[in-house]
Amino acid sequence: MLFTKPSDIEGWLANLQQLRSTKTCANPSFIKPFHLAMLAHVLRTESVGHLTMPEKIGNYADTMMLWEALGIESPFPSKSRLAGGRYSPIILLQDRSTIDAVADKLVSLFSPVCADERTIDAVRTMLRELIDNCYSHSAVEGSLYGMICAQVWAGGRKAQIVLSDSGVGIRASLLENELLHARLDAENSCTIATEFGVTGKPGRGHSGYGLSVARKLLENNNGMLYVRSGNEAFSLLQNVAKSSYTELEWDGTLLVIEWDLDKQVDISDVYSTLPLPEGLDDDDFFA
Amino acid sequence: MMMTSSLKVDIFDIASDLTTRPVGARARSVLLEMLEDNETIEIDFHGKSLTPSFADECIGQLAAELGFEDFRARVKMLNVSESSRPLIRHVVLTRCNPL
Numbered sequence: 175m176l177f178t179k180p181s182d183i184e185g186w187l188a189n190l191q192q193l194r195s196t197k198t199c200a201n202p203s204f205i206k207p208f209h210l211a212m213l214a215h216v217l218r219t220e221s222v223g224h225l226t227m228p229e230k231i232g233n234y235a236d237t238m239m240l241w242e243a244l245g246i247e248s249p250f251p252s253k254s255r256l257a258g259g260r261y262s263p264i265i266l267l268q269d270r271s272t273i274d275a276v277a278d279k280l281v282s283l284f285s286p287v288c289a290d291e292r293t294i295d296a297v298r299t300m301l302r303e304l305i306d307n308c309y310s311h312s313a314v315e316g317s318l319y320g321m322i323c324a325q326v327w328a329g330g331r332k333a334q335i336v337l338s339d340s341g342v343g344i345r346a347s348l349l350e351n352e353l354l355h356a357r358l359d360a361e362n363s364c365t366i367a368t369e370f371g372v373t374g375k376p377g378r379g380h381s382g383y384g385l386s387v388a389r390k391l392l393e394n395n396n397g398m399l400y401v402r403s404g405n406e407a408f409s410l411l412q413n414v415a416k417s418s419y420t421e422l423e424w425d426g427t428l429l430v431i432e433w434d435l436d437k438q439v440d441i442s443d444v445y446s447t448l449p450l451p452e453g454l455d456d457d458d459f460f461a
Numbered sequence: 462m463m464m465t466s467s468l469k470v471d472i473f474d475i476a477s478d479l480t481t482r483p484v485g486a487r488a489r490s491v492l493l494e495m496l497e498d499n500e501t502i503e504i505d506f507h508g509k510s511l512t513p514s515f516a517d518e519c520i521g522q523l524a525a526e527l528g529f530e531d532f533r534a535r536v537k538m539l540n541v542s543e544s545s546r547p548l549i550r551h552v553v554l555t556r557c558n559p560l
Binding site: 270271273274292295296298299302303306307309310383384387440441442445446448449450451452459460461 | 503551
């Protein structure tokens with residue numbers, strides 16, 4: 175099984191743009207969690223009250239609880255909603271106190287197909303940090319901060335996690351930090367956001383760990399990371415990093431993470447690469 | 462006034478999770494209060510992994526408020542997971558001596 179390509183996500187974004195304007199669009203040929211998370215994100219902003227789709231992909235969408243995410247009744251009988259062990263249906267992020275439970279639920283998909291505890295710990299920690307960022311950085315006070323879903327392909331040895339937030343977007347968030355204005359005039363905000371120490375809230379305790387840790391983990395995994403906000407995107411596909419711009423806008427921020435289940439990672443390897451100041455190197459505070 | 466007492470702290474008695482900045486900030490406040498009454502504290506993390514944000518907010522900024530030498534002398538951390546050790550080293554050293 176091949177990794178999802180950034181162009182697959184961009185192509186679906188174009189389809190969703192068509193859906194917005196004509197109320198209909200073409201189906202993806204191979205449907206994945208990112209299709210449904212993006213669809214749910216768009217349809218929620220449109221306050222859609224009715225959605226139909228062909229049965230073949232509709233069953234999958236129902237399993238992923240698309241209609242529940244939209245707050246409308248599913249046309250499929252409840253008997254078809256057996257998620258099994260391969261899917262984590264769309265979860266609406268509404269309560270910050272549930273972050274660990276949500277991360278545990280997603281990571282439970284990995285356990286049967288990935289025996290390495292360090293890798294599981296790395297994915298769990300990364301997810302906790304990224305979901306928390308959704309609450310911290312979305313700048314939207316209200317009942318819905320974002321949504322998350324995932325799927326594991328045991329035979330294809332891949333896993334996909336999609337996190338979509340409803341916030342102001344990366345560029346607007348980073349513009350709160352005046353020190354970044356010059357860079358933001360010239361560079362892609364999504365790419366800047368994957369660097370260590372980049373944050374829109376430097377004086378308010380924030381340090382910008384989430385996306386930089388995710389990027390380094392995906393580099394070590396030789397996997398795929400796609401960050402989309404507004405008309406800007408950053409992608410990492412098997413250690414090829416690209417910045418891109420399109421005419422199509424995305425409200426908020428979209429993260430698509432695709433993992434190689436056979437490549438183990440250790441988050442301490444990532445932490446060990448974080449820069450340290452000169453002069454203080456004593457760590458005997460561990461008993 | 463001279464203090465000689467040492468207090469053992471279960472991190473889960475002062476933090477509902479080891480994930481978010483708000484919880485980390487509240488835990489730091491409690492630890493600072495404990496340090497007003499005790500010479501040293503030993504924080505037991507039960508081998509659980511901290512997120513970078515929690516580690517920075519709770520431990521990194523605690524070290525910054527105490528100062529590196531005071532932090533090293535008065536705060537010990539027990540049962541820190543192997544994966545979190547380089548993270549804690551990073552947040553403590555970075556907060557005590559910004560890059």
